[in-house]
Amino acid sequence: MSLCLVLLPVTLLAGTAPVAKPDLVLLEQGGRVSGEAEHFIAQSLTEPRAWHLVAPSRIPTVRPDGDSSHVAGASGGAYLEALPDVRRTHYEPIVVGESFSNTGGAMAVLSYRVRFSTPGRYYVWVRAFSTGGEDNGIHVGLNGAWPESGLRWQTTFKKQWAWDSRQRTDAVPRGEKHKLYLDISSAGDHLVQFSLREDGFEFDRWLLTTDRDYEPTGDGGPLSPAAGGALPAPFVIAADYTDPIDPPTPHDGTGLAMVSGDFQPGGRVTLVLNVEADHPVPAGARMEVVFTHESKAQVLTAAGSPGTDGKWRASFTPDRPGQWYFTVNVVRADDSPVTLYHNLSGIFPVTLRPPAP
Numbered sequence: 001m002s003l004c005l006v007l008l009p010v011t012l013l014a015g016t017a018p019v020a021k022p023d024l025v026l027l028e029q030g031g032r033v034s035g036e037a038e039h040f041i042a043q044s045l046t047e048p049r050a051w052h053l054v055a056p057s058r059i060p061t062v063r064p065d066g067d068s069s070h071v072a073g074a075s076g077g078a079y080l081e082a083l084p085d086v087r088r089t090h091y092e093p094i095v096v097g098e099s100f101s102n103t104g105g106a107m108a109v110l111s112y113r114v115r116f117s118t119p120g121r122y123y124v125w126v127r128a129f130s131t132g133g134e135d136n137g138i139h140v141g142l143n144g145a146w147p148e149s150g151l152r153w154q155t156t157f158k159k160q161w162a163w164d165s166r167q168r169t170d171a172v173p174r175g176e177k178h179k180l181y182l183d184i185s186s187a188g189d190h191l192v193q194f195s196l197r198e199d200g201f202e203f204d205r206w207l208l209t210t211d212r213d214y215e216p217t218g219d220g221g222p223l224s225p226a227a228g229g230a231l232p233a234p235f236v237i238a239a240d241y242t243d244p245i246d247p248p249t250p251h252d253g254t255g256l257a258m259v260s261g262d263f264q265p266g267g268r269v270t271l272v273l274n275v276e277a278d279h280p281v282p283a284g285a286r287m288e289v290v291f292t293h294e295s296k297a298q299v300l301t302a303a304g305s306p307g308t309d310g311k312w313r314a315s316f317t318p319d320r321p322g323q324w325y326f327t328v329n330v331v332r333a334d335d336s337p338v339t340l341y342h343n344l345s346g347i348f349p350v351t352l353r354p355p356a357p
């Protein structure tokens with residue numbers, strides 16, 4: 001038998017191709033322009049990370065990925081995610097050029113063409129969904145250049161679709177407002193670009209505005225019309241559509257709260273609060289942890305205590321298998337919450353272990 005293979009062209013990464021035609025040009029009007037992330041006209045530098053379309057019938061199968069899809073609530077029924085997502089908490093190493101790039105335009109570059117009639121300074125807003133602390137940054141550039149004012153867009157909103165416009169700086173690692181902008185020097189067509197900073201970033205929409213004080217809300221309102229080409233049709237989300245539940249992870253997604261131990265009925269499970277050196281637990285504060293079985297038939301509370309390593313811990317013993325949820329709260333003596341350690345939550349499985357042979 002002769003070996004006769006016909007090699008057909010195979011598009012391995014179909015979810016990374018544009019859904020918009022290359023002639024799409026968005027129209028800036030009155031100092032504002034807004035587009036869907038999924039309406040990019042070109043994507044380049046797609047190894048080892050690429051932006052993948054996520055829509056109800058188009059869920060990527062790229063692994064690893066630390067969480068489920070978040071199509072419900074996405075503008076236009078779709079968004080982009082930089083996959084695979086290898087670095088999900090700050091306990092996994094940064095690998096520059098793989099899971100992370102602090103350089104604009106170095107990895108997974110998206111392009112959008114905009115017809116500007118109003119030159120000026122445009123503040124950049126992005127609508128994103130961040131599950132953890134290592135999937136909340138992106139860069140923005142213009143015509144192949146990556147000015148300092150477009151680098152390190154970052155949000156601190158978690159586990160929700162939210163607009164933000166902040167720049168991560170050495171002075172304020174959580175991000176400063178009014179620092180993320182592009183200067184459009186002339187009327188005419190310009191290429192607005194976004195590139196990967198952190199893998200796992202979920203990118204729904206973007207908006208540029210000359211109004212320093214404007215803050216988009218909700219899904220961001222109407223999209224800018226096409227000045228050339230045509231806007232793709234939105235993806236339809238069925239009325240009964242729900243996103244899958246995020247898979248169990250023994251941490252809260254940020255790495256601040258993690259559980260470890262013997263995950264079986266009767267075993268001892270310990271929650272560790274990884275107190276950050278620059279955010280110590282205030283004197284007189286207390287840590288309260290609630291462990292809840294999925295059936296809600298067992299709800300256990302535990303008080304935390306500090307260890308010599310500066311971390312706080314609380315332990316409990318589950319009495320039954322299944323999914324367990326934890327919530328952590330650190331509150332001051334006057335009952336006010338300590339923001340960084342407030343309402344941290346996660347889910348983890350407890351399973352029956354087979355008897356020893």
Ligand SMILES: [Ca+2]
Nearest residue numbers: 065066067200
């Ligand atoms: Ca993800």
Ligand SMILES: [Ca+2]
Nearest residue numbers: 087134199200
């Ligand atoms: Ca990540």
Ligand SMILES: [Ca+2]
Nearest residue numbers: 075076078204
């Ligand atoms: Ca979208």
